[in-house]
Amino acid sequence: MVEEVQMTLEEAIEYVRNNVEVGDVLEISYNRIFAPGDVLGFTEEDEETGEGFRVGLQLNGEILNQAVEIDFKEIGDDLIEMRHINDEKELVIEIL
Numbered sequence: 001m002v003e004e005v006q007m008t009l010e011e012a013i014e015y016v017r018n019n020v021e022v023g024d025v026l027e028i029s030y031n032r033i034f035a036p037g038d039v040l041g042f043t044e045e046d047e048e049t050g051e052g053f054r055v056g057l058q059l060n061g062e063i064l065n066q067a068v069e070i071d072f073k074e075i076g077d078d079l080i081e082m083r084h085i086n087d088e089k090e091l092v093i094e095i096l
Contacts, residue, residue: 005094030078042055080095
């Protein structure tokens with residue numbers, strides 16, 4: 001069963017921090033980019049460099065299959081939707 005919710009950017013980041021685990025699938029849609037992948041890890045904000053909360057993903061794709069790190073501070077204005085998939089549920093988060 002797929003559950004759909006609406007959240008602000010801050011709420012969505014908190015959701016990722018508290019509910020997404022290494023090995024879960026996280027599909028991120030921002031601007032014109034769709035980045036589906038397995039979660040490799042998390043990096044907290046860095047006040048010295050100005051980087052925001054980051055998620056490492058192993059992309060799932062036929063053309064691109066590489067590890068990337070997505071900075072929510074950089075993509076925040078363009079973030080449209082996220083889909084969190086694990087063994088228990090599938091949650092679609094629409095960003096307000």
